[in-house]
Structures are given as C-alpha cells and as structure tokens.
Amino acid sequence: MTMATKTKEFTGRHMWLVVCAFFGTIITVNIGMAVVSSTSWTGLVVQNSYVASQEFEGKRIAHEAQVAAGWDATFTYAPGRISLAVIDGAGQPVDLGTVTLKVNRPVGGHDDQALTFERAPDGSYAAPLTLATGVWDALVQAPATVEGPFELHKRFSVGAR
Template identity: 35%
Template sequence: MARELTGKHVLIGMVVAFSIIIGVNVLMATQAIRTFPGLEVKNSYVASQNFDADRAAQLALGWDVSAKVEQGELLLSIVDADGTPVDPTSITGTFGRATSVQDDQTPDFTFDGNVHRAPVTTNGGNWNLRMVAVAPDGTEFRQRVVVYVAQ
C-alpha cells in the first residue's frame, strides 16, 4: 500500500534539506575565517604611495628568483641578469601554505656559493615563500615565490 504524500512530509523534507545547506555554509564560512592568513599590509593607501619607486628600484637590480624543495631543504636561487649567483646582505621570509598560517616556517638561509639553503618541513602541494632580500646597496627585493612540492 502506497503512503500518501502530505504537506507535513514536504515540510519535513524542506526543513531537513535547508538545515543541511545552512549547516554546510556555516561550517565553510567558519573554516574560511579561521584559516585566513591575514592582510598583506596594514594600510594599502600608505603602501601604494611608494609602490612605483620601490618596484623600479627592485627591477633595476635585475634579479631572477626561483625556489624548490629537495630532500627537506628549501633551495633559493637568486641570480643577476648575467646568471651570476647573488648573495644579498640579508634574506628573511616566511615559507608556508597560501591559505593557512598553520604550517608557516621562518627559514634560516645559508649561502653555499650557488644557492641559499634552509631546512624545512613539508608535505606535498603548493607552498609559498614570501621573501625579502636586501641588496648590498640597501634596496629591498620583495617577492612571493610559488614552490610546488611533489609527494
């Protein structure tokens, strides 16, 4: 014998369906807010005032930057326009995921004459190195380098 579909059954179905949708939305919004790494700069207007001059000075250095992870080490290559390795006066940065600060690390680089090396702990996927290197003339070189780590 077939049961009759009543308004009560439809109401219960709609309440259950919308409860699931709202629950998932709340969960996703909470996760997005909890894992957001934060702002790039405190005041974007102030940062924009020197952007063009800072960019021109950085481009004038002619540096090319790349990074990779091999055997638990982050290898950062900085070369000038001639392909000669560059050893800045200082390198600081944060190595971590683009979407979360949970795995952030502050690498301690050492220069081996060819590349800058730092031990890091990773697992597979996309990682970012947000670095600041200071040239011998005092020019700051800022760049975000995307690093893919194979599993």
C-alpha cells in the same frame, strides 16, 4: 456493478509535512556549511589590508629598480633544502643582507614555517627545510638591499602531482 475507487486527498497536514521537510533540509544544510566554514581557513591573506595597500607603491618602485639593475632570482626546493640565488646584470651574486622565508599552504592556516637563510660562499642563500607533499606558497624577503627591499613570491609543488 461498478467499483468505486477512493483517491487520497492532499490535506493541510500533507502540506505542513512538505513545508517542514523543505525548510528542514535548507536549515540543516545551512548549519552544516556554517560549521565547516567556521572550522576551516579564514581567508585572511594580510593582517591589515590598509597598511598593505600603503606599502604597495614602495614595493613596486623597489621591484622596478631591481629589474632595471638586471636582478634575476632563482628559487629552488629539493627535499630537505631550499635555496635562493640572486644575480645582477653582470652575473655577480647580489648581497641581500638578512633573508627570511615564510612558507605556507595556499589555503589554510596550518603547516606554516618561517626561517632565515644562510649565505653560502658562492653568494647564494640556503636553509634546511623539509616540506610535506603538496602545493606551497613561499615569500622571500630581504628588507635592506642596495635597490630597496627585495620580495619574491613563489608557488611550488612538492612530491608527485
């Protein structure tokens, strides 16, 4: 006597379930990524890229003039204090006028801070600043110097790596 084995067929209903599971997974992942991307960093670096591109040449010329004058900038952060010293080719402090600082996280629009440096008697600039542990970007700006506008971009880490 032989035993008959019945095999299950792959029917239209099975195909419908496979297609629904496949596209359901794709749609769920896409919705999840859209929600995460809309609630995280915008990716905005400058407010107006056209204006930033127009200002680039002037900044480049000012930077070349500062390099030709022998300017050397030292930027340091110690817990509770941030400082900047700029010396010229003769080793004398450079008077930058009003110096502003913007610090922010490299990714994200949170924890941004802006402040103005105070000039110390030795010609350096300093300001009180407390930052959380992590990586930070700093933008130092002094618009009215002898050699044109001064800008310094620095990325630095606070705390243990």
